[in-house]
Amino acid sequence: MAKWVYMFTEGNADMRDLLGGKGANLAEMTNLGLPIPQGFTVTTEACTNYYENGKQISDEIRQQIFGALGKLEKLQGKTFGDVGDPLLVSVRSGARASMPGMMDTILNLGLNDEAVEGFAKKTGNPRFAYDSYRRFIQMYSDVVMEVPKSFFEKIIDEVKEEKGVHYDTELTVEDLKVLVGRFKAVYKEAMGGEEFPQEPRAQLMGAVQAVFRSWDNPRAIVYRRMNDIPGDWGTAVNVQAMVFGNMGDTSGTGVAFTRNPSTGEKGIYGEYLINAQGEDVVAGVRTPQPITKLEQDMPECYAGFMKLAMKLEEHYRDMQDMEFTIQEGKLYFLQTRNGKRTAPAALRIACELVDEGKITEEEAVLRIEAKSLDQLLHPTFDAEALKAGKVIGSALPASPGAAAGKVYFTADEAKLAHERGERVVLVRLETSPEDIEGMHAAEGILTARGGMTSHAAVVARGMGTCCVSGCGEIRMNEEERYFELGGEMVKEGDYISLDGTTGRIYLGDIRTKEAEIGGNFQRIMDWADKYRQMKVRTNADTPSDTRKAVELGAEGIGLCRTEHMFFEPERIPKIRKMILSGTAEAREAALSELIPFQKGDFKAMYEALAGRPMTVRYLDPPLHEFVPTSEEDIRALAEEMGLTEEEVRGKCEDLHEFNPMMGHRGCRLPVTYPEIARMQTRAVMEAAIEVKEEQGYDIVPEIMIPLVGEKKELKFVRDIVVETAEKVKAEKGSDIGYHIGTMIEIPRAALLADEIAEEAEFFSFGTNDLTQMTFGFSRDDAGKFLDAYYKAKIYESDPFARLDLNGVGQLVEMAAEKGRKSRPGIKLGICGEHGGDPSSVEFCQKVGLDYVSCSPYRVPIARLAAGQAAIREQEKN
DSSP states (O other): OOOOEEEGGGOOGGGHHHHHHHHHHHHHHHHTTOOOOOEEEEOHHHHHHHHHTTSOOOHHHHHHHHHHHHHHHHHHTOBTTOSSSBOOEEEEEEESSOOTTTSOEEEEETOOHHHHHHHHHHHTOHHHHHHHHHHHHHHHHHHTTOOOHHHHHHHHHHHHHHHTOSSGGGOOHHHHHHHHHHHHHHHHHHTTTOOOOOOHHHHHHHHHHHHHHHTTSHHHHHHHHHHTOOTTSOEEEEEEEOOOSOSSTTOEEEEEEEEOTTTOOEEEEEEEEETOOHHHHHHTSSOOEEGGGHHHHOHHHHHHHHHHHHHHHHHHTSOEEEEEEEETTEEEEEEEEEOOOOHHHHHHHHHHHHHTTSSOHHHHHHHSOGGGGGGGGSOEEOHHHHHTOEEEEEOEEEEOSEEEEEEESSHHHHHHHHHTTOOEEEEESSOOGGGHHHHHHOSEEEESSOOTTSHHHHHHHHHTOEEEEOOTTOEEETTTTEEEETTEEEETTOEEEEETTTOEEEESOOOEEOOOOOHHHHHHHHHHHHHOOSEEEEEOOSHHHHHHHHHTTOOSEEEEEGGGGGOSTTTHHHHHHHHHOSSHHHHHHHHHHHHHHHHHHHHHHHHHHTTOOEEEEOOOSOGGGGSOOSHHHHHHHHHHHTOOHHHHHHHHHHTOOSSGGGSSOTTHHHHHOHHHHHHHHHHHHHHHHHHHHHHOOOOOOEEEEOSOOOHHHHHHHHHHHHHHHHHHHHHHTOOOOOEEEEEEOSHHHHHTHHHHTTTOSEEEEOHHHHHHHHHTOOTTTTHHHHHHHHHTTSOSSOTTTSOOTTTHHHHHHHHHHHHHHHSTTOEEEEOSGGGGOHHHHHHHHHHTOSEEEEOGGGHHHHHHHHHHHHHHHHHHO
């Protein structure tokens, strides 16, 4: 019989895949002898079984859950469902990858109308008993039965207003009994007359099922897609004996980190609330006290907490994020995990742990989430612009960086505004996990409630999004879409600016500037470079992009898109003249005017590269993209070429294609118009020869022919390139070498790569077009329907952002293998957007590519990902 349920005493930290992160750590802390409320874990495999079984929990799993419950009853000396002294439990999710706030939790499970009275007598604290019961009804209704939480929040606000109190803690036992009655009435109405469940075992199974179900809630699916977490992993469920932080002034609950998750500074960092349950801190409904104040309130608990917190960091050799509860002066740890942190904090922590001798350089490299490096390049406020900024308030600096944008009050509106191209600041009373898409779309997040460990703060730090939280001075009017702060009324669509490092809130749109990278970044990059095997190049089309990429560690250019050079105002008329010319001679005359511009660009880029290689892709887009569309441009072109406006319009219309992505573009252009390839070859060769002579750099031009699908097609264009290149060399008296290769971006090219390699000295996988053609998706249009595919679980991630290993990856692997067979030592690279995606970089390492190429700002991500991929491969071998 399969084992679906494990007591905490039966597990350990190595069982993460089976027990989930939370379950494995609870087991490990039990083994370490920490004060852990005991319980059991229902495995991730049970979750998978639930979905395979038509969303039903099997009898076998059910029996094992009740068997483990019996063991827990013996451990606690209490009976589940007892009306005099009931065993109460919490039911929490726990995936193998940390997903803070994305799935569901239920506390105080096991209470009912009878047990709450016995519980009140047993504890001698009726207020606490009824506070626990009203919380349970609300959580169970929301999580298990999907009755909106807002229904209950509205009632709480009404009762507080009636009683003239501000906090939940000020409500009396009679007030709480009223809440219980009204909550049950809401439940009954929402459930069509069905009473709130009174049978504790039915409550438990409903809760376990709800946690399994929450694995597939919309916010969890979005979070998984953003963080490359596979949908078939499932979540474990942890059932744990309750301890209570809401039993009065000697009880409390908190969240703490062993190092600052924003800066990485060593030292305890966290918050707690007296007379509260854990959800109050995490949800950000009440703004808590700093953990250091616990030393004054409960010195013994603080000392015990500090000792155990340091023990956990020593044991896990990483910064820990811990949840704890104090019940009537006794400390309990509810969980620990490696804490989410900002990129600057991650770099500092990793470097300091190496300096402290706790981890190796390789471990430090693996500790940094490659995608998070993007945060380091986020802007900060321009100092001069900031002087003129008007501060209207300040609050907690929850996630660093600077953000300026238009105010929106709902996640949906924020998302829509972002899709319109607007910069957005999401302003909320407090964020909830349902806001995940709006948070992702926002430049910055501002909340009225919540501390440094609230949902908004944790998720924003994970995303690298600027966040200011707990601004209690805000007077919010969500219905009329405005807020008041510092004597100003800010309406939806108005600009505000946030400083997530200082917590200041500014009126208006303050100019930002690029971030400055510190020494820890360089250390991690040096270590990554030390271990990586693949080179990292950049996709760059201008000298400024090239300089930025080199500054960020690029080892050359893997893709220079030459068409981008033709769109500048003084150049576009010349390319248009070429396109509309009726003879080869006229086209050559028009193109000859472009040579100085193209050559000048190449020279500037070769100079910026200082001897590093550059792969120049010849003209790729269809010619209709260059033709004029405005009447003014048509008139000017007609005058210059001695044509009528009707003739120009007619020629432009003739260039129209029904499917231009698969039309007259790429290598098909020089097959039709060889003079295009001649012009570009002359520009490349003359630039390389001149810079080599002027600067002394050892330059070997790499000329790339795009969109090839046939060996003879490549040979035709190659012959033109070789003839022109040799002619230029003879004219210049140069013996410079050069390489000619192709992009593999058509499935046929991958299938015939062995033949194509006979004419190509290198392959660069253009995975943008290869993905489009393999899937039959247009990259520009796929966004309109991919959401439906994610919801239907047909795809888990955007194939244009993360390489499809099964289909497109198979073509890449096949082409690499066939290419090497025909031409041993052929140089292989990737230049699609996937070159900066960590999971795709890992695949490139596996296939044995020589380099990846990505946009300038993703170069550090690719360098780190390549180092990590090499270290992991070494570990496997």
